[in-house]
Amino acid sequence: MKRHLILVGVLAGLLCSGCASTVKKVDVNRGLESYYGQPRTADLVTMRGSNMTFSATGMTELRVSSILPPLNVIPREPGLLEKIVDGVASVGKWGLGWYYGAQIAEKAFEQPRTVDPVVVKPEVITVPAAGASGQ
Secondary structure, eight states, X not given: OHHHHHHHHHHHHHHHHHHHHHOOOOOHXXXXXXXXXXXXXXXXXXXXXXXXXXXXXXXXXXXXXXXXXXXXXXXXXOOHHHHHHHHHHHHHHHHHHHHHHHHHXXXXXXXXXXXXXXXXXXXXXXXXXXXXXXX
């Protein structure tokens, strides 16, 4: 069993050793050149033919194109100001959340107020009538 494992390992090593020598190096500059050299318009509508009757007769080609955004291999990093604004906005959201959450929790856990059990003595207060003073 041990011999078979060694034999399989040696055969795998021999088979895979030739792969490293046949790998061609990639020319990055050539790839970037073809990337940046591609056409920067998109054909939206293309009509070809002879004696077409679209709105004019005798047209051989009508092409409607659009400009594409610029190419950039390296993605654009957000600027320092954008990072600061995003950070302030996220801190503000968390702050408002904590504030309103604390207000809600304070109201939720507030104990109901009870009135002291004081005995109230009913007393009758008499007020003289307005016409009884002698006027």
